[in-house]
Amino acid sequence: MTTAVISDSSSLIMVGKLKRLDLLANLFQQIVIPHRVATEIQAKEDGVASLILAHPLVSIAATTRHELLALLDGTLGHGEAEAIALADEHQMILLVDEKKARKAAKNMGLKIIGLLGVLLLNHRRTHITGQDAILMLEQVKAMGFRVSARLESDFMTRLHNPITHWHSPNTLK
Structure with missing residues (x-):
């Protein structure tokens, strides 16, 4: 089991909608959500946010890599940008599915996994x-x-x- 993962919103929301957060708990001891991702999840009015945010493995964090965040904000969504900056800051695995964000993360040398990877593992x-x-x-x-x-x-x-x-x-x- 890998220690922790930083998560963007899309995979997390899908796992939440499936009511299968165990899929992440099977692989990770901690699921870290950037503040911006938490905000994106809470904007949905489908009850998924409360399920995700109440999970004992989920915690919310902010990056201190403000220069990197500003650079990424110009090309990626806000949640993706903070997730990448946070993953880079802590050298943690990044859970992300959006193609542009995955490419940016790979170019930075980050380890990534997507929803299909979670299912495969x-x-x-x-x-x-x-x-x-x-x-x-x-x-x-x-x-x-x-x-x-x-x-x-x-x-x-x-x-x-x-x-x-x-x-x-x-x-x-």
Whole structure:
């Protein structure tokens, strides 16, 4: 089990909507949410914020890397920018799915994981079945979570072939 993860809002909201925060608890001992991400989550009026913020592993933090934050604010969403700055500041794994934010994080040498990676790791560690992982992917897609055809195909291949590993050195295995 990895110690902690810094989370952006999209994956966290999807896991919350599934009422499956255990998927993160299975992998991490702490889930750190930047202040801006907490604000984004609380802006939703679907009850997910209270579920997430009440979870015992969730804590809220702010970055002190204000120069980096200002630089990232120019190209990324506010929550993504603070999540990346906080992950860089503490050299922690970043849970993020948005393509532009993932690219920025990889370019900075950060270790990242996305929602599909969370599902794969839960499957590989026998917390969920392959069928559960596929069902949850279908559920989040039905809720508006966007997944490219290539990424979904890659996910299915890795789900059915446990020997296949993530190729990026910046991605959590």
